[in-house]
Amino acid sequence: MTESSGSSNFLTCPQFFAGATSPRLNKSFQIPPRALCYQSFAVLYSPLSKTPVFVAERLNKAQLEDAKGEKRTNRFFADARLKKAERAELDDYKGSGFDRGHMAPAGDMPDARAMAQSFSLANMMPQTPKNNQKPWNGIEQATRKYALRAKGDVYVITGPVYEGKPKTIGDNRVWVPKYLYKLVYDATTGRAWAHWIENNDEARASKPISYAELVRRTGIDFLSKEKVLD
Template sequence: MSRKKMGRGIGKSSSRKKTGGAGPARFLKSVLAAALTSFGIATAWLHPQGLNWQSVEPWLQSLGLPGYTAQDHVPVPASVDGYVQTSFAHCPQFFPGARPVVPMAYTQRELCFSSFAILHSGQTKTPVFVAQRLNRQHIQAAKGIKRTDRFYAEARLPRAERAELNDYRGSGYSRGHMAPAGDMASEQGMAQSFSLANMVPQNQIHNAGPWNKIEADTRQYVSRAAGQVYVFTGPVFERNARTIGANQVAVPSHLFKLVYDATTGRAWVHWQANQASTRAGPPISYPEFVRRTGLHLLPDLSLKGAE
C-alpha cells in the first residue's frame, strides 16, 4: 500500500488525517531496520560464521525503505558452515562447472560484467576473485581493442563498500587490474574492466614488471590452447592489512592468478608477493593454493583431489 493511500484510509476513521497517521508506522520501520542492521554488523564482526546476510536483506527490502529495493539488490552468496556457496546466476558462462566456494565474510557481493565476473568484498573494497573464460578467438579479437584508461567507481555497490577514485590518488599504488584490460575482446568489456571493483592497490614496479609478464604469458598460453581456459585472479591479505584512502581500501600482500585448461584438465596458480622486489617464479599447485587461501575456486577439481 502506498503512503498516499495509507494516509487517506486513516483519515476516514480518525482525526489523524491532519497529522499524517502513516508517520509512526514509517518511524517504526526505520527504527526496526536500523536496529537489525546494527545488530547484524556487530554480530558479523564478532562471529562472521554465524550470520547469513542473504536472509537479512530480503526482510529489509520488504520494508520498502530507501537503499533496500529489490531492483537495486546486488546478489550476495548463501553461507553454510562458515563457507559461502556463490551462484553467479546471471553469468554462469565464466565458470567451468560448480561455482566457487569461499570462506564467509561480511558484504560479499556478486557482480556480472560482459567479459568477466567478480565476487566483491565490502570489507577490503576489492575483489575476492575475478573470473574469466578465454579462448584463442577471444585473445585474437582483444588485439584490436584500444585501451581506454577511464577508471570509475562501481555504482552498483553501496558507497560504504566500494573504492572511489580519490582513494588511489597520491597513494603510491597502481590501480591494478585483476581482469586485465589486455584480455578484453570488445569495447564494452574494455570500458568495464576499468571499474574500481576490478582493481586492487598494486605495487607499481610489480604491476608493470613480473605481473604484466604473467598476464602476457597467460594470453600466449590461451592463444595456443585447444579449447576454453578459465582464469581466476585476486588478492590475498594479511591480518591488519595496510589501507589507502578515506574508504580504507586494503592493500594485498600477495596476488594470485589461477589458470585452468578445461580441455586438458590441468590447473596451476601464479603466486606473487605485491612488492617491487618480486620476480617471476614457478607456479604452485591448485591444492597448495586452496591450503593457503581457503578459496575453492574449482570445486569440481577440489573434490577430485587434483594436483
C-alpha cells in the first residue's frame, strides 16, 4: 500500500479515476484529508470525521470474475499509515449499534491481498445494520451486475454526506453519516447515475438520481473532465 501523506493527490493510483483525474472538492477542510492508495481502491480520508470523504474503484468484468471466488476475511484493522489521533479504532465500533460499513465492498475484491485491504477502517463508516445488510447490499450487487455486463471500465465512487452536527461513536468520535451515495460512471457510454440512501434501518433503495443532482447535494465535482450523459 502507498500513500500521498497529507495530500488529496492520488499520484500513485490515478487508475481508479476516470481520465486519471480525482474529484474536485468545492469545499474546504478544517484538517486536510489524506489520499490513501490500496491495491483495488483509493480513499480520500478525513482525519476529522475518521471516515472517508470518498472511496474510488475501477470495476470491469475481468476483475469481478476473479472476485467471485474470493473468500471474505472479516479481519478489520486500523490503518497504521494514519496517526492514532487521526483514525478510527476497532473499539469505536464495539457496542455502538452500527456496522462497519464498507465503502469499497469486499465483494469487489479480486484476490486475497485486495480482500484483506478492504477491511481497513479507513474504508469504513458507521452504518445502521439493516441498511448495510439489505438495501445497501442490494445497491452493491446491482453495481457489480452492471459492471459485469459493461463493455469496458466502470468507475464507482462511494461516500458519506453529513448534516448539521453529526452524531459520533467511540472515544475517537467517528462521525455517523446522514446519507450514503454510490456514483456509477460507465466510461464507454459516458452515462452516470448515483444511488442515494438515508443511513437508517427504515430506508429503502429508490430510483437513482442524476449526476448533476449528486454534485449539487455533495458539493463534489466527481467527473470534472468527463463528458457525462445522465
